[in-house]
Amino acid sequence: MLSIDGVLLDFKRLDSLATGDSAIHRLDPRAKVLVTLVFIVTVVSFGRYELTAMVPFFIFPAVIIGLGNLPAGYIARKVALLCPFALIVAIFNPVFDREVLVQLGPLAVTGGWISCASIVVRAALTVGAAIILLAVTGFPAICRALERLGMPQAFAVQLLFLYRYIFVLTEEGGRVSRARALRSYGNRGLGMKAYGSLLGNLLLRTWLRAERIHMAMLARGFTGEFHTRREFRFGGRELVYFLGWSALFITLRLQNAPRLLGALVTGISR
């Protein structure tokens, strides 16, 4: 079982990656958000039996991990742990789709296995892209980028508020949960009755906290938006970054690079 403290620690580690200082970290967050969106859309736009053509897209996470100085092993582990739902659904594909698509000598590969593998590759790419975006940008910067790109201000304020208090309340939730676990023997006390009043208590404390925060904010002259010192600028570097990656993704989407390379190396062509 994953403990709340463990989850929180992991959360903080991922959050702290964004404090790094590299060429990628310094880019305007809007460029990074847009490139990630182009990346995800091109990856998911592949047909269900496409497998080889998606592989070159690993170049994007690999390059960003390299340039952004991110811990590659940590991100790979996170990606591997994080696609359970897609996998659960993907594993049904070989059951329902049994048409043989590729014949490798005696080994017949059915369409189901190909599309299952395709889903796994998609999951790895899209999940990886999201984590890498967060690791090189940071949550507040992503919110500000989205706000500049047209997200309503009320929602941006909500996201920033949530981000500030997640750490506080998750720690509180962890303490409450640990206290309950220490007081229950076996499964006694972990049932629904205690859970209801436990959450109710947490909710009441949360509510009171919100009232205190509101008064503190009023005292400091809150007018409905958060001010930040750091201003971003969408300059030439951002434009090159955005256009360069987008052009690469679209080229890779239209050309099956591995097949070209394979044909070149093995000397076999159609």
Added chain:
Amino acid sequence: MHMADALLSPAVGGTMWAASAGTIAYCSAKVRSELDDRKVPLMGVLGAFLFAAQMINFTIPATGSSGHLGGGLLLAILLGPHAAFLTIASVLVVQALFFADGGLLALGCNIFNMGFFPAFVAYPFVYKKLLGNNPSRMRLTTATLIAAVVGLQLGPFGVVLETFFSGISALPFATFAILMQPIHLAIGIVEGVVTVAVVSFVYKARPEILQGALAARPIDNHPLRNVLLAFLAVAILTGGGISLFASKNPDGLEWAIAKVTGNEELAGPRQGVHGALAAIQEKSAFLPDYSFKKPAEPKDRVGDPAPEKKNEAEDDLGTSMAGIVGTLLTLALAFISGFILKKRNKAV
């Protein structure tokens, strides 16, 4: 029940993004115009509460498994639909980024499935209607329970529909629905019981919190109608735009539509349990025909997503080999380039 990027086509993902973005814009304007700035910190902190509460588990009696609160309906009861929708959406954004629950393109689907249904369907049409004007304890319990179940039936059904229309998974519609709905009936009942427990605890300890929520003016149908109209308009606009794009590349929506309309053999029996079983039978009956000989030109796939892949099946071993060698090489190149960049970065 988070929808995942890997199962989505761009057309479905984009449409749901537009729908959710439209609802967020509408709710933001609504919350703004309420001019109750007490709600700003309340929504933020309650979002964090939801986040924490989802991590605390409890054991479900008689089963030995454990569950946790989903919280969509609870937030709607405490905050009203608009603020609740924004709060749920913000929690899902954080989960998508930090825990990669679902993914960024699937975020639109997830916000819609887990935010729109509890806040704008289950809350106004089930909870409010059943609660009536003069709520008793009994009515509060029933209304909460039924609303939770309704919300948690619609959400997974959304997942099933989105998966089906994306056409990445080979799961037949009926089978997937039969897998999802009963599980979520159980989850919905548990969610309802927990929500009742939390709400009645709060009601006993600080009734004024709920008083505000209970006594708030009854929801008239205008806001919802506006939301639905806006959603419809945005969905048609983007859906139309994206499907134009999609029709240039034979994938996504076009492919899904072709699958729905083009081939009777698969679409025909796809109704009810009967149909699902028939479909499984049909598929397994195909097996002896297909496993030992090279397949003929597949007859039942109109607008195939990857025709070259199909052709490859008829090609000789060599082409497949070329594909595999090339793939491995590309993968190696991708990783090596990342590695070199990292090394260089460290050296500098």
